[in-house]
Amino acid sequence: MVTIKEALQIIRDQQVDLRIENRNLGECLGYSLAKDIYAPFDIPSFDNSAMDGYALCGISLNYEIVGEVAAGNQSEVGLKKGEAVRIFTGAKVPENTTAVVMQEKTRVKGNRLSLEQEPKEGQNIRKRGGELRKDQVVFEKYFTITPAGLGLIGSLGIAEVEVFRKPVVNIITTGNELVEPGNPRGEGQIYESNSFALAAAIEKHGFQYREKKQIEDDFEKIKEGIRASLETSDVLILSGGISVGDYDFVKQALEENGVKEQFYKVFQKPGKPLYFGRKGEKYVFALPGNPASSLSCFYIYVLPMLFRLSGSEKTGLDHFSFPISHDFENRADRPSFLKARIQEGKVEILNAQSSSMIQSMALGNTLAFIDAETKLAQGDQIECFLIS
Template sequence: MISVTEAQQLIIQKAKLLDTFTLNLEDAFGYFLAEDLTAPINLPSFRQSAMDGYAFIHTDKTELKVVGQVQAGDTQIPDLKKGEAIRIFTGAPVPDAADTVVIQEHTTRNGDQLILDKLPHKEANVRPIGEQITAGTYVLKTGHQINEASLGFMAGLGFTKIEVYRKPSVTILTTGNELQKPGTPLKPNHIYESNGIMLKSALGRIGITKVQNLKAQDTLEATKKAVKNALQQSDVLLVSGGISVGDYDFVQEALLSNGVKEHFYKVNQKPGKPLWFGTSEEKSIFGLPGNPASSLTAFYVYVLPHLRSRMGSLLPFLNERKAELTEDITNKIGKTLFLKAGVADTKITAYTGQASSMLNTYALSNALLVVPETETDLKAGDVVNYMDLSF
């Protein structure tokens, strides 16, 4: 059994980058850049007016003559002399001779006569060439996750295609003869299968949509065959259940018989101690606990950062933040605890119902409160770390 820190180090060390491909910019949201981008042009590429108003050559005079107009997109720009002004609109090119734009709210106009009610400082409201970025400088670097702002930024520089890391295909393999598909009358001593839809949705939150759900019967041969098929079809295999030490837990043997190399089995934590991780060439395999809350915790703490790392992220783990405890917490078992919790303002409260089978409190949680294995007693008012689930 290894510590949480050791397990997290291993899942990053063994995260091989997926291959890259060229993608249309309009389809790139959520992907990670696989290249450093440099600006092909200055932005803006010409001097722009930052406001609606009047362009002029700065002077102490407060009365000017309006001699023309320019709007965004115009290519013919009127000439301008001292003592003259040109009506101008936001984003329009500033005439070469002009060095200042006065906003229209600070003027009074009567025909072609313009009175400056408030004289701006020289160069006011003029965006210089390259104010945002200059040609040849870095725009975004490898590992940047593309968001709506970076899409707009790249489009403004004229990019139409970029190189990104591929997202993985994933198979979720559930085991357990007691599991039954929702929507059918529940048989005696059965439970509805919930981990499949839960894990698929969690994958969707990090942009992975090529996901298939498979079911294996609780026999060694059926599990071995299901594992073999999944490894042939997907980059990543998440096995739900069957990884503990019961008489009908065949997952570990099935994985090893299919040539998967084990990197660790069991982590000193609660919930989710019976966690298995291995690789097979370019494939990643996690054996997750069957209990739903344990499975989801293992996903957040290990699977998510491993997948994000393979997708090119330089910051793969969920954000850790700090908050003040509202109640005492005792940890007498010498394990790292991941507690379902709620954060409001600067306070954090661990919910009741921490059992590994319980999703009712998980559904309300926006945080995983982390109690290190070395901490035995935390008091109300202590500042603690938590993993932010609002990602």
């Protein structure tokens, strides 16, 4: 058995082989860059107007309007002192432009333009290179592409981006008692839900699963299911069958498939019977079958590995310290990840903390980490891992 700290360190210490692929710009959201991106030209690439109004030459209160410049107009326009042109946001300012004045602060009569006050040189002009200079680093390697990042890369004229490929994930749930939702449920059976929760958590954090399948508690079927799933995945997640019961076949089935154990069992609550293994460049997490344990272990241990394999700078869930809103005693003999809710800057530990209960996790938005046998007073700070 290992501690939480030791388990996380073992995961961090895995040597991973990051694979690179080229993706169309529109398909890069959430991917991490495999190399630096440089500006191929100045941004803006020309002096342009920051608003609808008039481009002016010289400092005065009165000008003669001599034309109009719209955004995208490629004709070369020049101004002489005392002249102005109607101009629109984003349009290239004419040669010799002193300033741009917004239309709301002007009066027009015929071709004469009058201002409420004299303009200041350079006002309302976006200067060439004001945001980026040619050959400047725009994004460094490992940057995770955001919606704004996509927009900026597109503004550089880049249509294809070199990124790290994300891992392929497969999910297996095991158990004779499990019934697919929508089917009749017999006495002693429960509806299978872990695969839905795990699949949703995978997708929420920008990854995808290739397949999920349910296997009954039969050693040969589990062994074959693991073999087939390992062939088509980079990360295999199993739920159930990893404890020490008579029908817990997962650990042995993994061993017979050549998976090398990295750790088994973590000194924590919930999720003690957690397994992490490796076969070459493929990684296996066997999670407990109880719903809250399964999902908690995914958030704390599996997610950091998915980020690592995708070249992301993220190391897991965002986590911060918050004051607890009430007195609380953790009577467990192990460090605990407790289902909790953050409201108005304070964290409340929720009821129904059993590893088989997922309602409190569904209603909560964080996992609060509290050491074993610890008493907390209202206002004490505790570390919280944000799950929503």
